[in-house]
Amino acid sequence: MDIQLFSIQQTRNEIAGAYAPVNLATVDNFAIRLVKFQGEFERWHAHDNEDESFIVLEGEVLFQTEAGDFLVKAREGIVIPKGLRHCPKANETGAMPLALIIERAETKRLGDE
Numbered sequence: 001m002d003i004q005l006f007s008i009q010q011t012r013n014e015i016a017g018a019y020a021p022v023n024l025a026t027v028d029n030f031a032i033r034l035v036k037f038q039g040e041f042e043r044w045h046a047h048d049n050e051d052e053s054f055i056v057l058e059g060e061v062l063f064q065t066e067a068g069d070f071l072v073k074a075r076e077g078i079v080i081p082k083g084l085r086h087c088p089k090a091n092e093t094g095a096m097p098l099a100l101i102i103e104r105a106e107t108k109r110l111g112d113e
Helices: 008-014
Strands: 022-027 030-036 052-058 060-065 068-073 076-080 086-089 098-104
Touching: 008 022, 008 030, 052 060, 052 068, 060 076, 068 076
Parallel strands: none
Antiparallel strands: 022 030, 030 098, 052 076, 052 098, 060 068, 060 086
């Protein structure tokens, strides 16, 4: 058994760009990732075989989905069900919102292609 320690603050400071998740740890078959947002994600997509969960730590992110738009603020979260097309969006300028992603480790960044 390996104990995994990670620092959200240290990793936050190491992330330079938006939409480039960094793995913090794995729990069984799930990954805990840290990501920053800026502007609109590169395309609408869906994950056909797994749900995707975001917990916003700083700022706010608009999750555009086929079921409607959801503004998620700091200390709030959202679960995007498998198969639902979505596209996150944040402000183009200013501080980049920060969020944890909790998803299956094998989840592909742009969904199932």
